Amino acid sequence: MSTFYFIAFLSIFFSILVISAKNPVHSILYLILTFFTFTIHYILMNAQFLAIVNFIVYMGAILVLFLYTLMLINLNKESEPVKPFMVKIAAVFGGGILAVALVSSLKSLGVSDPVVLKNPELGLVKNLGKVLFHEFLLPFEVSSVLLLSAMVGAVLLATKDPKEPKATI
Amino acid sequence: MELADIAIKFGLIIIIFLISLVVAMYSTYAERKIAAFFQDRIGPNRAGPFGILQPLADGAKMFMKEEIIPTNATPFLFIVGPSLAILTACIGSAVIPWGQDLVIGGKVIPLQVTDINVGILYIFGVVSLGVYGVMIGGWASNNKYSLLGAIRAASQNISYEISMGLSIIALLLVTGTLSLGEIAQQQHGWHWNVIYQPVGFILFLVCAFAETNRTPFDLPECETELVGGYHTEYSSMKLGFYLFAEYINMFISSAVMATLYWGGYNYPGMDWVTAHVGPVIGPLIGTAVFFVKIFGFIFFFMWVRWTIPRFRYDQLMDLGWKILIPLAIANIVVTGIVITLFN
Structure with missing residues (x-):
């Protein structure tokens, strides 16, 4: 401990x-x-x-x-963005209010009960693989599709539109 | 764990550490002799008989040189860079099985520091950490050439780590375990994994060249374009650490390749030999065979370095992303189909 x-x-x-x-x-x-x-x-x-x-x-x-x-x-000093004073004040207020909200919501939850694992060896590769590919197969595959779509989206954003006229340098 | 066990483990760690340092030291000598052989020269022959003391002379020179930290460098990170490089090079050897268990006076002594059940992934973790030494050193030097070398090192390592990982997945389908100790045991006799995974081995070999920054993939220190690459600003033993880390990495990656694909300490007819010479000498012969395999790979690294010229940077990236990764995925699919059909 x-x-x-x-x-x-x-x-x-x-x-x-x-x-x-x-x-x-x-x-x-x-x-x-x-x-x-x-x-x-x-x-x-x-x-x-x-x-x-x-x-x-x-x-x-x-x-x-x-x-x-x-x-x-x-990363020079000159290129650092300088924020106006009022924005800084607003940021401090906003952050403080968020902290109060978080603390109060956590307090209303009460102390969480620590979860006791039925199988303490669950984290080992063999057991984890069995659990992932038997019990949680659908969520596992759905999340992989989600990652794939994110990857395709990133490639799509990075490639230039062929119809657009090329910018002259 | 008893005190005697702890003492044995400690002794084993010290011995492995010393062996990796000595092998790395004499790799520099071997590299020059082999380069001389390929170029029809004599090579170092002044320090001691056949120049055998040349690495010691080099070491003494490195320590005696003036230590320079550039004015505009970040001093702390400038020192952290080479330290991290040598640290990550040395910790990789912890999971490699160096031989079968020795039995001395009824006591079993495993010749492996630790057999964690995610051994291969540990090696990967260490490899991926190794790039920080180069990156931090290159950035802290505050030199454009160093920075470019560091950036090249980062992108090269990340690109080749992917195909390395994919080539390992096909191997895992065959072995069914992540522990290096078990993988070495499964290849008893002549059942070496290279027979079942020839494509995977070639992929792993190419990626090992890229991960250790050896020619033809030594773009991070390409002297025709970048002066000295990431270690342009380094002098004295800090430079020595960077160069030394490369040789230790070469030794460790040779050991990993020998363990994963070429049977580790196994050789045909090992049971017959062990039955005849007893349970102490037998495993030690296996360890000697393992080292012969490692030295073979180190020779191959050097052979390639003095034969094949350096790639261009875009060719390096094309090879990594457009050839090796599709090939590795195809290898996984074919391996999976074959295993499903025959089991």
Whole structure:
């Protein structure tokens, strides 16, 4: 249990650093550390497959692409957008009200009962595969179709319309 | 776990770590000798007999050189880059089965540091983490050439990871397990996976070249276009770490290929040999066979480097996305159909 509290503290600490870091590249690096602590959480819950997939997909692929994009952007002080003072005040008020709403709604929920798994080995690859492809086959396939349609949509947005006249450079 | 077990594990980790470092060190010597052989030269022959002390001389030179951190670089990340590169190169060896279990005085000693049941995915995780060393170092150098090298490394790694993963899926259909220890056991004798998965092996081999940044895919450090690529600004041992990490990666990927496709420590007639020489020498012969396979792959890496010229960047991307990925998917489909028909 003490391991959990230590890792949970690290997760929150790094995620605060993500939003408070001045340099966007540093904030991505803190985000990588945050995801790494999530991987440790999954291992503590004996969900090996989820842990390693979180490691490969989020830490290894998606955040590399984030970093890739940020490195290509010109990150000078001059290009930083300067927001007017009133907008900042409004943002603080809006954020505060949202926080109050969230806290009050969580309070009305009461303390959640911790779910006790019938099978503690559920997170291992073999059991997870059986559950996904027997009990939850339909939702699994539907979500894969959803991802495919998103991919096709992205390709469609990226390709230029052939009928449109080419822009002269 | 008893104290003796912990001591054995600790000793095993130290030995594997030392072996990977020594192999990487002498890979640099082998590379020069092999390059010399292919180009009809003599190669290094001054330090010691046949130049055998050349890696030590290089190491001493690297440590003695002046350490430079450029004025406009980000100092902390500039140091983190090479450290991360060497760290990720060294942790990959934890799941590789180096041999059958040794039995000494009734005590079973497994020659594998840990047999986690997602072993292959662990290797993938380590590989995908490896690109951060290059990216962080390239960005922190604050140099356009370094940045371009880092960006090339990132896109190359991500593109080839996909076809690598797909080629592994076909292998998993055959083996039915993700644990490297079990995969090595299943290939007992001559039942090597390369017989069942020849296309998958070739795909994996090409992707391994791309993931270790070896020629013909060494675009991140393409000196004709990018000076020195991501390590342009590096000097002294920090540069040494980047170069050394490449050789350790080569060693580890050779070991992974030998385990997954070429039977690991298995060889034809191993039962007969073990029955004759006893349960201690037998597994050690298997380990020696495993290392022969690894050295064969390392030689192949070097052979290709001094034979095939570098790709152009768009050719690299075309190969990855338009040839390897469709081929890998076709391989999965064919493997799946064959398994369904014959089982």
